[in-house]
Amino acid sequence: xxxxxxxxxxxxxxxxxxxxxxxxxxxxxxxxxxxxxxxxxxxxxxxxxxxxxxxxxxxxxxxxxxxxxxxxxxxxxxxxxxxxxxxxxxxxxxxxxxxxxxxxxxxxxxxxxxxxxxxxxxxxxxxxxxxxxxxxxxxxxxxxxxxxxxxxxxxxxxxxxxx
Numbered sequence: 001x002x003x004x005x006x007x008x009x010x011x012x013x014x015x016x017x018x019x020x021x022x023x024x025x026x027x028x029x030x031x032x033x034x035x036x037x038x039x040x041x042x043x044x045x046x047x048x049x050x051x052x053x054x055x056x057x058x059x060x061x062x063x064x065x066x067x068x069x070x071x072x073x074x075x076x077x078x079x080x081x082x083x084x085x086x087x088x089x090x091x092x093x094x095x096x097x098x099x100x101x102x103x104x105x106x107x108x109x110x111x112x113x114x115x116x117x118x119x120x121x122x123x124x125x126x127x128x129x130x131x132x133x134x135x136x137x138x139x140x141x142x143x144x145x146x147x148x149x150x151x152x153x154x155x156x157x158x159x160x161x162x163x
């Protein structure tokens with residue numbers, strides 16, 4: 001009987017430890033540009049749920065922290081960036097309808113969080129390649145994003161912002 005009690009206690013302890021590991025760690029990031037306004041104001045600190053490399057399951061609408069690719073335009077300072085996922089692999093994204101809305105898979109997207117003042121967002125239609133993401137800032141006129149620099153590898157996502 002004592003052995004059974006010890007085994008049950010051990011199993012409960014291991015279950016408790018395993019459940020502690022299910023909670024992904026969070027990390028705080030400073031947003032030093034107006035790219036995500038009005039959703040995230042310049043100078044704000046956001047919390048992101050950290051994602052293990054290769055574990056991100058992309059969803060449109062996610063606000064992500066990512067390591068910019070080393071290609072021209074993306075990585076002037078090597079710091080992580082914060083942008084919104086607007087298209088995932090296989091989606092065709094285009095700009096824009098008469099109201100300034102992006103078109104994803106042939107349908108205009110209602111994005112109440114978007115700020116359209118500043119220079120217009122313009123980009124050629126693109127089908128997002130496998131393993132890539134199309135990321136835009138909410139303040140479309142000032143953002144340095146996929147509309148200028150192309151897609152970002154999904155494996156570069158290091159966290160999902162929790163608001």
